[in-house]
Amino acid sequence: MSSRLIYLDHAATTPIHPDVVAAMQPYLTTQYGNPSSVHSLGRAALAALDDARRAVADALGATPRDIIFTGGGSESDNLAVRGAAFAGRERGKGAHLITTAIEHHAVLHTVEQLGRHFGFTTTILPVDEYGRVTPAQVEAALRPDTVLVSVMLANNEIGTLQPVADIARLVRRHGALMHTDAVQGGGILDINVDRLGVDLLTLAAHKFHGPKGVGILYVRQGTPLLPEITGGSQERNRRAGTENITAIVGAATALTWAQANRAAHAAHMTRLRDRLIAGILAAVPDTALTGHPTQRLPGLASFAIAGLSGAEELLLGLDLAGICASSGSACTSASLEPSYVLRACGLPSALAVGSLRLSLGYENTDADVDHVLATLPPLVERLRELARLMQG
Numbered sequence: 177m178s179s180r181l182i183y184l185d186h187a188a189t190t191p192i193h194p195d196v197v198a199a200m201q202p203y204l205t206t207q208y209g210n211p212s213s214v215h216s217l218g219r220a221a222l223a224a225l226d227d228a229r230r231a232v233a234d235a236l237g238a239t240p241r242d243i244i245f246t247g248g249g250s251e252s253d254n255l256a257v258r259g260a261a262f263a264g265r266e267r268g269k270g271a272h273l274i275t276t277a278i279e280h281h282a283v284l285h286t287v288e289q290l291g292r293h294f295g296f297t298t299t300i301l302p303v304d305e306y307g308r309v310t311p312a313q314v315e316a317a318l319r320p321d322t323v324l325v326s327v328m329l330a331n332n333e334i335g336t337l338q339p340v341a342d343i344a345r346l347v348r349r350h351g352a353l354m355h356t357d358a359v360q361g362g363g364i365l366d367i368n369v370d371r372l373g374v375d376l377l378t379l380a381a382h383k384f385h386g387p388k389g390v391g392i393l394y395v396r397q398g399t400p401l402l403p404e405i406t407g408g409s410q411e412r413n414r415r416a417g418t419e420n421i422t423a424i425v426g427a428a429t430a431l432t433w434a435q436a437n438r439a440a441h442a443a444h445m446t447r448l449r450d451r452l453i454a455g456i457l458a459a460v461p462d463t464a465l466t467g468h469p470t471q472r473l474p475g476l477a478s479f480a481i482a483g484l485s486g487a488e489e490l491l492l493g494l495d496l497a498g499i500c501a502s503s504g505s506a507c508t509s510a511s512l513e514p515s516y517v518l519r520a521c522g523l524p525s526a527l528a529v530g531s532l533r534l535s536l537g538y539e540n541t542d543a544d545v546d547h548v549l550a551t552l553p554p555l556v557e558r559l560r561e562l563a564r565l566m567q568g
């Protein structure tokens with residue numbers, strides 16, 4: 177067992193930054209007011225909420241009134257898709273939704289549920305071998321009754337970037353709404369809402385060194401949206417419930433810090449990612465890079481390794497060597513079902529079951545990459561031998 181912990185699972189979640197903890201601290205202790213209260217503690221909480229909203233709006237190139245704080249990325253996705261779908265139908269726009277086969281389940285399952293149980297018609301666009309959809313595909317799928325198109329900015333399993341700005345231009349010209357799940361892009365990609373040209377954009381603070389359980393939904397002014405959580409008039413009547421000031425302050429602090437360091441972090445992570453990719457492809461035979469070779473997240477290296485009976489043994493072996501990694505697949509211990517993302521990219525099951533995702537953060541180093549490159553090849557060799565023995 178290694179004493180050093182090398183965290184390479186930033187696509188799952190990131191360590192909270194110490195400055196973020198410090199910014200949150202008062203709101204966990206002395207500053208416990210409810211922003212709806214009129215007394216001084218309440219007013220202090222409201223001021224913190226306003227400041228956080230302004231900081232998030234600045235990071236997105238938006239105005240504060242366009243920002244809704246939610247309980248996480250999944251909730252923001254649900255509110256965007258459901259809220260826009262129901263509001264659009266109510267206004268007589270129609271009931272057709274478009275998304276892609278490799279969206280996070282927070283979008284995909286929501287669209288599927290709207291189709292199955294709520295009378296919407298849905299188009300789930302296929303992707304190419306790299307996980308990309310084209311603007312032409314979206315254009316061909318648009319109909320007069322299309323209410324919403326949801327295409328993610330970057331995929332969480334294979335890192336592939338989608339041409340969201342080009343797609344958004346088409347969608348909005350057509351008169352439909354454009355949502356992007358930018359959860360994997362927060363603090364690392366350009367998430368300016370005007371450059372992207374989107375109506376709705378989702379972020380989750382825990383992916384950019386903020387706390388878990390707080391999400392952001394950008395809603396362009398004038399976008400019809402039916403609230404999902406009804407009750408009080410918080411968040412301009414779009415998301416009821418006493419605001420989680422502590423988490424919201426943490427989210428805003430983290431986003432401001434991450435966006436300020438975005439270029440330097442992206443360059444550092446891209447360099448380490450490319451070292452990982454080149455090193456692993458050279459040292460582990462019969463291994464393929466998954467996702468797009470260049471249009472991919474700066475910190476995400478993902479592979480399909482042939483000859484393994486599953487990813488669990490690989491992840492446990494890496495864990496014993498002090499490396500936290502992920503399969504990036506929906507494998508369960510009970511089945512060897514490969515991930516829906518890899519299947520949508522057309523990867524054969526035998527390859528897809530051996531998936532590995534290494535997702536870097538700004539705090540990773542060359543020594544971390546060296547350790548992976550020293551550990552992985554002999555580990556894969558041992559596991560392949562084991563798989564051969566079990567089969568034979």
Ligand SMILES: Cc1ncc(COP(=O)(O)O)c(C=O)c1O
Pocket residue numbers: 187188248249250251253280282328330331332357359360380382389391
């Ligand atoms: C692309 C994407 N969308 C949505 C989510 C959901 O975010 P949360 O876990 O904060 O609900 C995730 C988290 O894994 C994600 O990677």
